[in-house]
Amino acid sequence: MKSLTLYDTMARKKRVFEPIDESRVTMYVCGPTVYSYAHIGNARPPVVFDVLRRVLAHLYGESGVVLAANITDIDDKIMAAARESGESIEAVATRFARIYREDLDALGIAPPTLEPKATDHIGPMIAMMQRLVDTGHAYEAEGHVLFSVKSYEAYGALSKRSLDDMIAGARVEVAPYKKDPCDFVLWKPSSEDEPGWDSPWGRGRPGWHLECSAMCEAHLGETIDIHGGGIDLVFPHHENEIAQSTCAHGGKTMANYWLHNGFLNMGSDKMSKSLGNVALIRDLLKTWPGEVLRCALLTAHYRAPLTWNADLLAKTRRSLDRIYGVLRRLGDIEAVAADVPEAFLDALLDDLNTPKAMSELFALAGAANKAETAEEKARAKGELLTAGALMGLGQDNPDAWFGLTGMSEAERAEIDILIEKRQKVRADKDWATADAVRDELNARKVQVDDGPEGSTWRIVVE
């Protein structure tokens, strides 16, 4: 079997991937806090790790890969959103979790194998905290439970920061009950009107970092193969997860490979609500097919920063037109099942080099265009579809892609009549009338493509 190479943030280099158990490859990706609509930046990790999941499934089998992606459904931001809208916290979390799922569906991202919710795991969190307190890695202070950073020597290994650096660079006022400025909250007390759960340290709610450690342990075990997320999570979130899990598990490694995707920028500015340049997935889907968003997110290597703008989407759309154009042309050809083409697979196996893989995809498309015999076409189509499936591209119905299925029967009939009329006058070499009919079609955004075996048409999108 070919080997997969992944860039491990902990080692700061590419490493050959070797799972602990080939029959059960485990991957945990930090999911969203569901308090609002997701923006396109939020979609990058799910898309990237969806591709990784497909690659792993190709190598180890569909049932050999377990992906857990959590939903954080208790958090101060959710509480604030609930207060604002007058809904219950549960209602806000449930609603936005559903919306999140719908958005990801549109981007061709299958639901994770497991989707644990924080509020369903309060027990495991308390158990983990108890272990940490018992072993001297955590302490109670004024209703809080805090992790003692000094108790874990390797703290900072992932982000390559020393405690001294962190203290020197601290910009935030330190809570007086902390023994050390870098200690972080595992559990915080809840007031009467705040949601809370009973614990040995009083009624309260969990800190963000603890959730992931506890859920990861509960579903995937003490040591997992791959832990992923956005690069912004390296510090403090993943650093803290490592500290909690490692100390709770007697020093066992939490994850063998740490993967982080680069950030998405909006032009020259960071995407943020205060700048008003947030591109919500929901809004983008009104203009663009989900596959355009997905493909656009994969145009750059996952670790590289990606600048998001309308131009990128338009270009991506044109690129995909090329793939779907081939598939449409081969519409009547039955695809022959094919192995994933080697060059394409090699690109993905090299730390998910999706831009390289896409260039191979275009090479396959070119080959399919040039295929002459029925056998060649059938094989080319098979290869293109098989390769595309690994990235989640080109799997849609080509007619649907070109807008043919999105209109009413009546509209289609009208267009067919015009096409027929034009065919007739073209046969009579009445070019003036033929062009007039074409103008009429163009006005309806219909592009006519004349071929040796008659004309086809498609909807053009600007």
Added chain:
RNA sequence: GGCACCGUGGCGGAGUGGCUACGCAGAGGACUGCAAAUCCUUGUACCCCGGUUCGAUUCCGGGCGGUGCCUCCA
């Protein structure tokens, strides 16, 4: 201030110590009544200055420019 990352042709974006990335856009050609699609061809590309080397966009050092993180952020 600390840590990390990046600087490739009009745009996006891979990659490599010497050989076409690729896509979009542009130019020329084939095909076509004309378009479109497709195919073929095409463009002084690798931030600057040193160094290593037979040879550097690719390695090393310095500079300039840009970005991210530094405890709510994918």
